[in-house]
Amino acid sequence: MAESETLESVTEHERILQEIESTDTACVGPTLRSVYDDQPNAHKRFMEKLDARIRNHDREIEKMCNFHHQGFVDAITELLKVRADAEKLMGQVTDTNRRLQEAGKEVTAQMEEVIRCRVQQRNMVTTVEKLQLCIPVLEMYSKLKEQLDSKRYYAALKTMEQLQNIYIPRVSQYRFCQIMAENLPKLREEIKEISMSDLKDFLESIRKHSDKIGQTAMKQAQQHRTFNSAVQKQASVGLAKPLYSLDSRIGIRQNELAAEERGDEDDADDEVLTAPDLVDFSPVYRCLHIYSVLGDRETFENYYRKQRKKQARLVLQPQSSMVSRVTFIPVFHCIEFRAFTVISLMFLCLLQHETVEGYRKYFNQIVGFFVVEDHILHATQGLVTRAFTDELWNMALSKIIAVLRTHSVYGFPVNRLFDLLFEIRDQYNETLLKKWALVFRDIFEQDNYSPIPVESEEEYKSVISRFPFHDAEIEKQPFPKKLPMSQSVPQIYTQVKEFIYASLKFSESLHRSSTEIDDMLRKSTNLLLTRTLSSCLQNLIKKPHIGLTELVQIIINTTHLEQACRYLEDFITNITNVSPETIHTTRLYGLSTFKDARHAAEGEIYTKLNQKIDEFIQLADYEWSMSESDGRASGYLMDLINFLRSTFQVFTHLPNNNNDHAAMSGKVAQTACMSACKHLSTSLMQMLLDNELKQISMGAIQQFNLDVIQCELFASSEPVPGFQGDTLQLAFIDLRQLLDLFMVWDWSTYLADYGQPNSKYLRVNPSTALALLEK
Numbered sequence: 001m002a003e004s005e006t007l008e009s010v011t012e013h014e015r016i017l018q019e020i021e022s023t024d025t026a027c028v029g030p031t032l033r034s035v036y037d038d039q040p041n042a043h044k045r046f047m048e049k050l051d052a053r054i055r056n057h058d059r060e061i062e063k064m065c066n067f068h069h070q071g072f073v074d075a076i077t078e079l080l081k082v083r084a085d086a087e088k089l090m091g092q093v094t095d096t097n098r099r100l101q102e103a104g105k106e107v108t109a110q111m112e113e114v115i116r117c118r119v120q121q122r123n124m125v126t127t128v129e130k131l132q133l134c135i136p137v138l139e140m141y142s143k144l145k146e147q148l149d150s151k152r153y154y155a156a157l158k159t160m161e162q163l164q165n166i167y168i169p170r171v172s173q174y175r176f177c178q179i180m181a182e183n184l185p186k187l188r189e190e191i192k193e194i195s196m197s198d199l200k201d202f203l204e205s206i207r208k209h210s211d212k213i214g215q216t217a218m219k220q221a222q223q224h225r226t227f228n229s230a231v232q233k234q235a236s237v238g239l240a241k242p243l244y245s246l247d248s249r250i251g252i253r254q255n256e257l258a259a260e261e262r263g264d265e266d267d268a269d270d271e272v273l274t275a276p277d278l279v280d281f282s283p284v285y286r287c288l289h290i291y292s293v294l295g296d297r298e299t300f301e302n303y304y305r306k307q308r309k310k311q312a313r314l315v316l317q318p319q320s321s322m323v324s325r326v327t328f329i330p331v332f333h334c335i336e337f338r339a340f341t342v343i344s345l346m347f348l349c350l351l352q353h354e355t356v357e358g359y360r361k362y363f364n365q366i367v368g369f370f371v372v373e374d375h376i377l378h379a380t381q382g383l384v385t386r387a388f389t390d391e392l393w394n395m396a397l398s399k400i401i402a403v404l405r406t407h408s409v410y411g412f413p414v415n416r417l418f419d420l421l422f423e424i425r426d427q428y429n430e431t432l433l434k435k436w437a438l439v440f441r442d443i444f445e446q447d448n449y450s451p452i453p454v455e456s457e458e459e460y461k462s463v464i465s466r467f468p469f470h471d472a473e474i475e476k477q478p479f480p481k482k483l484p485m486s487q488s489v490p491q492i493y494t495q496v497k498e499f500i501y502a503s504l505k506f507s508e509s510l511h512r513s514s515t516e517i518d519d520m521l522r523k524s525t526n527l528l529l530t531r532t533l534s535s536c537l538q539n540l541i542k543k544p545h546i547g548l549t550e551l552v553q554i555i556i557n558t559t560h561l562e563q564a565c566r567y568l569e570d571f572i573t574n575i576t577n578v579s580p581e582t583i584h585t586t587r588l589y590g591l592s593t594f595k596d597a598r599h600a601a602e603g604e605i606y607t608k609l610n611q612k613i614d615e616f617i618q619l620a621d622y623e624w625s626m627s628e629s630d631g632r633a634s635g636y637l638m639d640l641i642n643f644l645r646s647t648f649q650v651f652t653h654l655p656n657n658n659n660d661h662a663a664m665s666g667k668v669a670q671t672a673c674m675s676a677c678k679h680l681s682t683s684l685m686q687m688l689l690d691n692e693l694k695q696i697s698m699g700a701i702q703q704f705n706l707d708v709i710q711c712e713l714f715a716s717s718e719p720v721p722g723f724q725g726d727t728l729q730l731a732f733i734d735l736r737q738l739l740d741l742f743m744v745w746d747w748s749t750y751l752a753d754y755g756q757p758n759s760k761y762l763r764v765n766p767s768t769a770l771a772l773l774e775k
Contacts, residue, residue, distance in 0.1 A: 214368030677731035
């Protein structure tokens with residue numbers, strides 16, 4: 001029993017020693033504690049075991065040291081031998097280093113010199129680069145100074161702009177560039193002051209030269225009038241020689257005729273002068289460009305207009321030499337500027353000798369003033385506007401009228417002046433017609449050609465206030481709803497009324513009776529409807545982008561405009577107070593205008609419809625040698641029929657709120673449908689008889705027959721109501737009888753019944769049948 005406990009104890013101690021040898025010293029504590037937790041006196045046995053283990057390790061260490069001791073002694077001996085060689089080598093290295101240092105002093109000095117030269121070179125390159133950046137700035141600044149010295153201010157502003165935006169930012173870190181940048185605003189202000197000073201000199205100059213400019217313009221107007229008079233006289237006496245020929249002597253011949261009429265041969269050689277020939281306008285152009293570049297154009301424009309308005313007031317002031325010794329009834333407020341110059345000349349003819357110079361100068365200054373403004377208006381963009389010149393002209397007219405009324409004595413005949421006014425009235429009407437042609441064109445271009453949507457009662461009243469539209473059925477419909485016409489209809493109607501007002505404004509000042517004014521307005525309105533509006537409508541209908549839907553809407557629009565003509569007649573009657581039952585009252589021709597436009601739109605519908613059919617026909621791709629048909633109609637033909645169905649549905653939107661409209665819409669739809677079916681039948685027949693088609697199989701004939709059947713089904717489906725019986729199907733009767741002849745191969749019947757009125761194949765032409773039979 002004791003021996004077994006001892007054996008276990010030894011085994012346990014061996015295990016503990018192995019753990020101590022293999023375990024980290026930080027974890028030895030629990031292992032040692034297990035020694036004391038064991039049997040009594042176990043730690044003594046453990047200590048004995050530990051001492052035995054230590055002695056065992058010491059013996060092993062001693063063996064290892066003895067084994068390596070001789071090698072260690074040999075290594076120390078070798079190291080002692082090497083020390084002497086190392087000391088000798090150290091001395092040699094030190095000597096070599098000393099000699100190397102002495103030899104490298106010169107190289108080091110030269111290297112330092114090279115480095116210093118390289119630094120200088122780099123600095124020089126940098127300096128050159130900076131100078132290359134600075135030199136253009138200095139050159140541009142020098143160029144700027146030269147331009148300022150030579151008074152080329154516009155070019156100087158461009159140079160300053162380049163300096164400020166391109167050159168100076170590149171070298172802005174230098175002091176001289178900062179000084180330049182600070183000087184540029186001062187130079188701009190200096191240029192503005194100089195240009196404004198030039199403008200003031202120009203304004204003073206044209207104030208002085210207005211008399212001369214006006215005199216020249218009046219003289220040229222008189223020459224033109226005299227020339228026209230001479231032409232009329234020579235034409236009346238039937239001169240054999242032509243008045244002038246189309247060569248370089250036209251102007252000379254014109255002056256000679258004018259001189260003969262005046263009895264002054266010397267004036268025939270006068271050179272025709274213009275405003276720039278008498279006045280140098282360059283200060284205005286220069287100042288305008290300068291202020292535009294400086295972004296202050298508005299200030300310049302306001303200043304120029306303000307100064308010219310002041311000068312206009314000074315020019316319109318009557319002179320002391322204008323004594324009340326003339327006879328004239330003023331009507332200038334409705335006369336164009338060119339007419340004013342002619343009437344001014346006629347007015348001067350009525351003056352007494354002692355006052356003619358004063359009035360001549362007065363008229364010359366006014367004409368000269370507006371000649372200058374007209375030149376500025378057309379030579380510059382926006383410096384003066386048409387509204388500004390019209391404002392000045394209206395101011396001048398009112399002032400001239402007041403002056404002439406104050407300085408005139410009535411009693412002399414002025415019929416010739418009124419005759420001239422009637423000539424001017426015709427020119428005025430032509431001008432109005434040209435203006436309204438542009439208005440109508442803009443209205444048509446902006447129209448969307450769809451019915452006017454009305455969302456509320458206010459919108460409905462707004463439309464009918466501009467256009468006389470009344471429809472009981474539409475009025476009963478709830479909102480929102482649509483009016484049948486498009487937006488252009490009330491706009492056209494309003495513009496026609498505006499044209500009548502413009503014509504009335506001119507005619508009222510002619511001092512004619514109400515009947516004559518009424519006749520003038522009706523004739524002018526007829527010209528507007530039959531020439532201007534009709535031309536615009538015809539051009540609109542012919543435009544390529546106008547499709548079938550737009551053409552249908554145009555038909556609707558012209559119908560309502562036609563109905564509105566009687567309201568225009570009532571409108572003219574109300575403003576002239578002339579009864580329409582007067583025997584000499586001119587009627588408006590708007591009915592024929594809109595009927596012609598509607599007929600043109602209908603014809604364009606038929607044309608465009610046929611063109612669309614041709615486009616589908618071009619997509620046909622028959623296999624003429626096929627052995628048998630596909631059993632269904634061709635795709636292109638089905639697409640064509642679907643297109644025709646959807647197109648004819650559009651015609652249901654044509655106006656039909658009364659019997660006349662219903663008949664008209666039905667007629668247009670029926671004619672379009674019949675035209676389309678006939679064109680389709682003809683195109684299919686031409687496809688069969690095409691000379692380039694040499695052979696046709698029976699399978700292809702069968703396929704073609706299926707397509708014709710679809711055409712007949714379409715015709716029998718009544719795509720447009722109103723056809724009686726099989727009227728529409730008759731469009732395909734030629735094709736049907738020809739195909740039946742070949743499908744049934746019923747030649748015996750065809751030959752037997754040929755020429756008889758009840759023949760089954762009455763519509764089959766022998767040449768057509770023979771041509772197809774050969775294929």
